[in-house]
Amino acid sequence: MRTRITHPKATATASTWAATTTRATTATRAAASLAAGCVGLLLVLTGCDSSSAADPAPSAAADAKNGDSAPVPAIPVPRGEGSRVPYDFNGDGHPDLVINDLVKAPEDPHGDDAGTGIVYGTEDSPLDPAARRLLNARANAAKSGDTRPAAFDAEAACDLDRDGFTDLIVSTDPPYNGVGAPPVPLQILFGSPEGLTGKAVTVRIPAQARFGKEWPEHPVCGDFDGDGSTDLAVTAGDGRISFLRGPFVRTGAPAGAALLPDGTPYLYAPEPKADTDGDGYDDLVATARPRTPGQAAEGTLLLGSADGPARPGGAYIFPAEELPEAPLRTKGTKGTKATEGTTRTTLLSHGDFDGDKKADTVVRTYRGGREDLVALYAAGNTDHPVLTFSTALFLP
Numbered sequence: 001m002r003t004r005i006t007h008p009k010a011t012a013t014a015s016t017w018a019a020t021t022t023r024a025t026t027a028t029r030a031a032a033s034l035a036a037g038c039v040g041l042l043l044v045l046t047g048c049d050s051s052s053a054a055d056p057a058p059s060a061a062a063d064a065k066n067g068d069s070a071p072v073p074a075i076p077v078p079r080g081e082g083s084r085v086p087y088d089f090n091g092d093g094h095p096d097l098v099i100n101d102l103v104k105a106p107e108d109p110h111g112d113d114a115g116t117g118i119v120y121g122t123e124d125s126p127l128d129p130a131a132r133r134l135l136n137a138r139a140n141a142a143k144s145g146d147t148r149p150a151a152f153d154a155e156a157a158c159d160l161d162r163d164g165f166t167d168l169i170v171s172t173d174p175p176y177n178g179v180g181a182p183p184v185p186l187q188i189l190f191g192s193p194e195g196l197t198g199k200a201v202t203v204r205i206p207a208q209a210r211f212g213k214e215w216p217e218h219p220v221c222g223d224f225d226g227d228g229s230t231d232l233a234v235t236a237g238d239g240r241i242s243f244l245r246g247p248f249v250r251t252g253a254p255a256g257a258a259l260l261p262d263g264t265p266y267l268y269a270p271e272p273k274a275d276t277d278g279d280g281y282d283d284l285v286a287t288a289r290p291r292t293p294g295q296a297a298e299g300t301l302l303l304g305s306a307d308g309p310a311r312p313g314g315a316y317i318f319p320a321e322e323l324p325e326a327p328l329r330t331k332g333t334k335g336t337k338a339t340e341g342t343t344r345t346t347l348l349s350h351g352d353f354d355g356d357k358k359a360d361t362v363v364r365t366y367r368g369g370r371e372d373l374v375a376l377y378a379a380g381n382t383d384h385p386v387l388t389f390s391t392a393l394f395l396p
Contacts, residue, residue, distance in 0.1 A: 072393060075130045077120050077195040082164020087157055087351060090195035091165045094121030095351045097362060097374075098154045098168070102134075102391045104369050116154045116170070117394040118196055119374075126353035126360070127376055129389040135189065135196060137172065142187055142200050144174030155186070158221030158230045160248040165191030169219045169232070170200060182215050186234065188252055201252040205234070209242040209257035216242055218267045222274050222282030224304040229255070233284050233309055239263050241284075243308035260310045262302055264288050271318065272350065272359070276301065284309035285316050294347030296320035323347055324382035326365035326375035341367045354378060354386070364391075 080092030087095040099117040115136030122128045137152035149172035156169040167190045174183040187200035205216055214237025224231045229246035232254070236242040241263035244254035264286040274282035281304025291297040301313030325345045349362040358379035366372035375385035
């Protein structure tokens, strides 16, 4: 089971298949991690229920309600020149948002996942749902031999090639016949002045950093060896870690690689700072179970060093967070029946989206597979969201 990609809080940081068949899709195995649905293709403003006096007034830029207006047309992604801002895929100095498990269309509630949505931050808005792009296997995945993957899910994001544009690491489902080591399912989609576009490349893990017949999974970004370049740590099976030194080249190859001990089936970055002890090396957390962002979890700290995250650092606790709930409306909209059912809220990101050097919070509240609402809350104010929108915007 995979976990959803999660933004860092102030610095760059948020499973087994049958041998003779294709890997199970990442979307299915990520049920505990990356959210769900909406009926319309539309932007939702701050205060999506106009009947509530507690809801803030809508902005001038977008005044649509959830479920009763036309879709918001997509606009070009602002062109950037490169930056050191985390999660800045187009290098314009504004962090962007990654969303997996997009909503499904009302007429196809059991259809395939549409892909991964990217909402870009702009000069005019902390996040602008109009500046959006959809990534999927058909348009963006590299083939494995002659086979194009079906799965294409975001796993981590960081600037792997040091060009000033954040890159996206995704997981795919290449076919495997059970002979030898399985193919690497991880791919890199490199950032650019236009954001995330074009085809991904497969992450190249040298033989000395592989182990057995386990799938390399759960990539975590960090400067684990303290040399100033971003590295990747990936599970290697049987308690081992594939340590891939940065910088990476555009073929997907790291500058070096090693096989490290003391791993577990799941790897995560510590929060809110990757360098937990301030020694100049980013650290890593290994857990026996998958973790849902925002929920409490226990793991083992692996301290960074010149040799990578190879020094045991003792127990590590991810504390639980009290998340605000996005104001997903429950009453029916024009031409539809009232929606009932249990809602669930997950953490999408902590990051400085408004430029005040404080960590804002982005959550997603959803009900079933067709209705959701993403909400951005400014640091220190979880009463009213700055903006809201549904991932139904990404539906064709």
